[in-house]
Amino acid sequence: MVEFDKRFTNLEMDRKNKGKDTFVEKILQGTSSPFSPRVEEYRLPKKFKAPPMMSYKGVGDPVEYLEDFWSHVRLLGIPDEVACRAFPLTLSGSSRNWFRKLPPGSVDKFEDLGRVFLTQFMTSRIQKKPPSYLLTLKQRNDETLKQFITRFNLKKTEIEEPSDDLIYLAIYHGLLTKEPVMRKMAQKPTSNLQELMSKVQEFINEADVLEAIDSTRHPGQKEDKKKETQKAVEEHKPSKKKY
Numbered sequence: 414m415v416e417f418d419k420r421f422t423n424l425e426m427d428r429k430n431k432g433k434d435t436f437v438e439k440i441l442q443g444t445s446s447p448f449s450p451r452v453e454e455y456r457l458p459k460k461f462k463a464p465p466m467m468s469y470k471g472v473g474d475p476v477e478y479l480e481d482f483w484s485h486v487r488l489l490g491i492p493d494e495v496a497c498r499a500f501p502l503t504l505s506g507s508s509r510n511w512f513r514k515l516p517p518g519s520v521d522k523f524e525d526l527g528r529v530f531l532t533q534f535m536t537s538r539i540q541k542k543p544p545s546y547l548l549t550l551k552q553r554n555d556e557t558l559k560q561f562i563t564r565f566n567l568k569k570t571e572i573e574e575p576s577d578d579l580i581y582l583a584i585y586h587g588l589l590t591k592e593p594v595m596r597k598m599a600q601k602p603t604s605n606l607q608e609l610m611s612k613v614q615e616f617i618n619e620a621d622v623l624e625a626i627d628s629t630r631h632p633g634q635k636e637d638k639k640k641e642t643q644k645a646v647e648e649h650k651p652s653k654k655k656y
Contacts, residue, residue, distance in 0.1 A: 447515035448497055452522075455494035463502040464489065471507035475534040479527055486523075496523045500530075508534065541573040547583035558592055559617045581606040584613070592616075 446453050464485035469478045482503060486496045497520060501512045511533055520526045550568055552561040565584060569575065575583075584606075588595055594616040603609040 445517040447512070447517060447520045449518050449521040452494045452497050452520065455492070455498075457495060457498075458491075461495065461499075463499045464491075466503055468503050468505040469508050469534075470505050471511070471534060472537055474537070474539045475531055476538055479530060483523075483527075493523050497526055500526055542571050544572055544575040544579050547572060547575055547579060548586065550583060551587050552589045552592070554589070557620065558588070558594065558613065559620065561588070562613060562617065577606040581609055584609060 464482060466481060466485060469475070482500065483496075485491075486499075491499065500523070501509070504512055515529065520529075547565075547569065550565055552558075556564075562584075565587065569580070585598075594612055597612060597616075598609075603612060
């Protein structure tokens with residue numbers, strides 16, 4: 414009876430261990446490296462750290478993400494083989510699952526990895542607007558020069574590589590004619606984007622200084638200034654004729 418109990422216990426332990434072995438084997442099979450032996454066996458540099466960047470979760474522009482990663486790689490002087498092995502460390506979510514399913518040994522250089530990455534996630538790329546869209550941006554009547562330029566620069570990031578000439582035209586024709594910078598350019602026209610932005614920044618700086626000075630005024634002084642401005646506006650209003 415004792416011998417039977419011992420045999421039964423051994424069989425039960427074998428069954429449990431067999432189940433564990435199968436589970437471990439499945440994990441190992443699911444994490445087979447997609448890198449070639451040359452890449453997999455390449456020795457990592459001492460104190461190597463993956464590029465410091467946000468993980469890609471399968472959502473967002475894959476082109477921008479890949480360019481960002483490659484910029485870090487070049488800046489840090491990371492070899493191509495190491496770049497391959499570092500790239501999956503920046504993936505998570507669905508992109509990580511995609512990487513796990515790549516065929517074993519299918520990646521021998523970063524170009525291979527970048528190509529299959531873009532092919533997989535290209536549908537998530539943000540479609541940028543045509544450069545001509547910048548010409549539709551106009552300064553609003555209640556918008557300061559600084560606010561308009563800030564909004565313009567934000568919209569410019571949505572454009573597909575606009576040229577300096579187009580940006581120059583868009584800003585020049587987008588500004589309100591009442592802007593002091595426009596009167597200044599009427600006296601001395603600018604010829605390129607750099608000159609235009611230099612003038613614009615000059616007037617933005619002046620406006621910031623005046624605003625800072627005004628903020629230090631005594632509340633009574635500010636109120637007096639407001640009344641003076643209102644009085645001047647009233648005096649220049651056209652009189653209404655009675656018929």
